[in-house]
Amino acid sequence: MSTSVPYDHRLVQTAVVGDAHSDHPVILPMDAAELDAWRRRHPHYTYWCGYELGGCGGKLMDRLYHDKVCHFAHVSGGPTCGRAATGESSADHLFIKRGLRNLLGKHGQRGTVATRDLGSGPGDAVDLHLPAARRRLRFQLSRLYYRGWRAANLALADDVDEVDWLFGTDGPLTEELLARKGYSLRFRLETVGGERRVHIGTRTHDEPSVHWHPLEDCRITQGGLLTPSTETVRVSGRCPKPFAFPIDGPVLFALAPEAPVPDDSSFAGEGRRLVAADVKPSGSPIVRAILSLPNDTELPPAKHVYRATDHARLLVREGVGGWVVSLNRFVRLNAHEAARTGLAQALPEPPDTMPTPAPRAKQSVTLTRNRAVVRVRELLTNAAPRGRTMRWSALAAQLGAPLVDMPQNERAAFLVEVDSPLQDNKPVVSILLREDDGGLLRCLPAVLDKLGVKGTGGMSADSSALRAWAERERERTMALCVTPSRETSPRKPDMAKAEQPKAPASSLEERRRATQEKERKTAGRQATPHTEIEQLLIAAACQQQAFTTAELELLRSDHRMDLSVLLMRIDRAATGSTPLLSSLVTDEDGAPLPYFRDVLRAAGYRAPQTDKALKLAWRREQERAYAAYADPPQPLPERLV
Structure with a gap:
């Protein structure tokens, strides 16, 4: 009966059979009984510390022990051996x-x-x-x-x-x-x-x-x-996947269906389709490239410009020429945004309101209330993708009873039926309706209150908070009603919270008070949208703070002009000794505005080409604004543009 003994790693366990140049390996049994049986099976084997084992080429002999592990040993008189590996895995x-x-x-x-x-x-x-x-x-x-x-x-x-x-x-x-x-x-x-x-x-x-x-x-x-x-x-x-590198910043593109796509492209994959497009990565010029899009996504029309909403990636293959831009989701830009990209012509924006239809002959059939609810919902849903609004009087003239001469309280109840139930993936189309003066419907706060939007009860239709909320909902309505629908941010369910966007350090009311304290600097000026924005930005500079665009929209009372136009007008008169106040306005992530390059050009400065250089110049302008309106004023750092 054999006895198990522990293995000693210092002992030689492997050899080759025949001669020093042999590649016939053998591992010596470590148990005495197993080695004895091995000897009987292979009586003519000779063992060598072979060169294929990294050995010296000397002859080995097997040593049988009953009280310790069996192993090979060099025959005396052989060469000095420097073999590094002698364990059971060495062969x-x-x-x-x-x-x-x-x-x-x-x-x-x-x-x-x-x-x-x-x-x-x-x-x-x-x-x-x-x-x-x-x-x-x-x-x-x-x-x-x-x-x-x-x-x-x-x-x-x-x-x-x-x-x-x-x-x-x-x-x-x-x-x-x-x-x-x-x-x-x-x-x-x-x-x-x-x-x-x-x-x-x-x-x-x-x-x-x-x-x-x-x-x-x-x-x-x-x-x-x-x-x-x-x-x-x-x-x-199996075809290996290409290597993927994330692309930093937003990626814009417009399809180029006239450009060929290779049929045998190594980037073609299951569930994907390859299309040619003109692509504009952030901070880079436009390049003609191949896009990889999901195969189950409807190919968008080539006449529009789109922005990737997920992280686009650059696909490459080792040893294979070419590359592909891969993305999964995208949204369409409006005409104004598309024109600024260089990928589309400057197209006229659609009119803000639908033209008032010509008087119609009295309908022979009067709509029931339920049918009128369905018809109004259809008309507004069809108008939403074009971003258009409709006057209530025009709607009543088109549909007749029961909308004609409908009182305000009944009008509110009717529109609640149009927009019920309130769901995040369902737009509130009532915000597309206007009074004859172009303002929001006077009954809109009551409609929203009954639908379940908190903080709207008793609110005036002229409230700046309601106007800001309605503008965001209008954008959501456009995104949800377009085909295919686009991704959009969730609806803010509480108007009170929408009135108080987060401020970096101090409340918006404190900024208002700071604005009033600085009004003496602009005394005598006519109250215009231009001066109002300028005063708000000076107040922010005094407190070493900045606004997001959403905060600034809520604070200003005059919305007749686009904010980007006002910021360009303010900074157009800037000199070497005055800062660019538009640097104090950021996007929701605290980054420079998408049109800050246009602001620099409008002010007569050369805009940096890369996003990194632009951010440095933007940050320097913020520092200049804080220095100019510090108490006491500090020397202005040198401008980087």
Whole structure:
């Protein structure tokens, strides 16, 4: 009966049989009874510290012990040995080499198997070359990092079409190959008597666990080394995914259907379609490129300009020319925004209101109330994508009873039926209706209150908060009613909260008081939209603060002119000793306004080309504004434009 003894890693456990140049490996059984049986089976074996093991070439003899582990020992009088690896895994490269040769003969394939010394010994790697398949397999036994792998992969692929890599352990390189090819191959060896049995493992994206099979159960074909679990799936033929790099900032584009798209593009993928487009990344000139869009998305009309709403990515393939811009979601810009991009002509904006229809002959059939609700909803929903509004009097003239001479309280109840129920994915179309003077319906606060918008009860239709809320809802209505619908921000359910947007440090009421304190600086000026905005910005500069566009819209009382036009007018008169006050207005993320370049040009300065340089110039203008209106005033830093 044999006794198990602990394994001593200092002892020589492997050798080659025959002579010092042999590649026939053997691992000595460590148990005395097993070694005795081994001797009887192989009475004529001679053992050597072979060169293929990194050894000295000297002769070895087996030592049988009952009280300690059996091992090889050098015959006295031989050369001094500096062999680094002597454990049971030190001949793994030779067991792999022998197993591959046996597999080639079993399947009648022509190929060569060779071990490689990559700097740490002859057991660093094993290569299988299949010339007919123009393919190589490398079993990597020594440690390898990405740069070394990349260089070796290029060298191995010099005269073949494909290189399959097999690694002994999981690590960054197996994950890299899994990401590149959709599969990774592994190997491991297990000791059975005087042998080390080779097993092959396969891992795919679809099956994250590794499936192991003995090497003798695998097949070598023109497609490489196939395990039983991959017989029906040619994992080596799977097209690897391209490399993806995120594009910083917004990406604008307009389709160019007249431009050709290669039919055999390597970037074509399942569930995607390739289209040509003129693309404008943030801070860059326009470039003709290929877009990769979801195949289940309706191709947008080429006459419009669009903005990607998710993070666009640049797709490239190693060793393949060209690149593709990939994005999944996008929204259409309005005519004014599109004209500023350079991707579209400056188109006239649609009129703010629908023309009043000509008087119609009295209808022979009077609409029921339910039918009138449906008809009003249809008319307003159809007008929404064009951004148009409609006067109540025109609507009543078009539909007749029961809208004609409808009192205010009944009008409110009627519009509640039109917009019920209040849902985030359903627009409030009543905000598209106007009084004859162009203002919001006087009954709109009552309509919103009954629909469930908090803070609207008792509010005036002339409230600046209501106007700001209605303008946002109008934009949401346009986005939700267009085909296909566009993504939009959620509705603010509480008007009271909408009246108080967040301020960086001080409340908006404090800013109003600061504005009043600075009115003496602008005394005698006529109260205009221009001077009102200027006073608000001076007050912000005094407090070393800035406004978002939403805050500024809520604070100003005169909305007759567009904010961008007013800011350009204010800064057009700026000199070297005065700051650009528009730098104190930011978007909702605290970044420069999208049209800050236009502000600089309107003021007579050269606008930076890159976003980074623009942000530095914008930040410097903020510093100049804070210095100019500090108490006491500070010297102004030098302008960067």
